[in-house]
Amino acid sequence: MNFNEEKIFRVFVDFDGTITKTDVGEAMFVKFGDEKKANEIIQLWINKKLSSVQTWHMLCDTVKNLDLREFDEFIDSIEIDQSFKRFVDYCNAGDIYISILSDGLDYYINRILKREGLETVSAYTNELTFDLNNNLIPVFKYTDEECLNCANCKRNHIINNSSDNDYTIYIGDGWSDTCPAQFCDFIFAKNSLLKFCDTNRISYFPFKNFDEIILRIEEMKKKRRLKKRHQAELKRREVYLQG
Secondary structure, eight states: OOTTSOOOEEEEEOOTTTTBSSOHHHHHHHHHSOHHHHHHHHHHHHTTSSOHHHHHHHHHTTOOSOOHHHHHHHHHTOOBOTHHHHHHHHHHHTTOEEEEEEEEEHHHHHHHHHHTTOTTSEEEEEEEEEOTTOOEEEEOSSOBTTBOSOSSOHHHHHHHTOOTTSEEEEEEOSGGGHHHHTTSSEEEEOHHHHHHHHHTTOOOEEOSSHHHHHHHHHHHHHOSSOOOOHHHHHHHHHHHHHO
């Protein structure tokens, strides 16, 4: 790369627990489903005993005859990290591509984004539909049969929305972020993703809010030589060769 050229950043952000202060996907089943069963299902998924698609179907089966008004009130009570709004403004002002990659459900994600005036931010999610009795029916548009970590394959979105010339950034907090983060040059991690990176000796930046990430990206911009993470380049190349 010519070091005088402007660096092109592509940012991919998890939603539940990263943009929001609560993991909405887990909290909704604790409130409206069977809390004990929901926790057991989630633990089976974490232990890789279930695929993400299987997990969503089983979790949705714990909720019967959902009261949509009560569900909407629950969603409206979910808070986001307000520094994310500043981060979106920062990306837009700097012509930095930003996209939300979530293994969660569009129903609550879209409602929260619209409430916060963030509905123009690109978001790849799973879908939630309802039958006549308001039972939950998840729909998965972005599954990859060879990549079972996510029902919505975040890895593929990263590959399809970046190039070798870009500097890719992943921001996340949970188990569904452990796969896609490995394909990015720079990782901002907290909670379960941070522990995963520590355990697997993957370089990352810990963060508490998006203001910290803005400062770090500004530092990256100023560096004459910005080195990409070699293991991420290898993993991306492996996917390209498979295609």
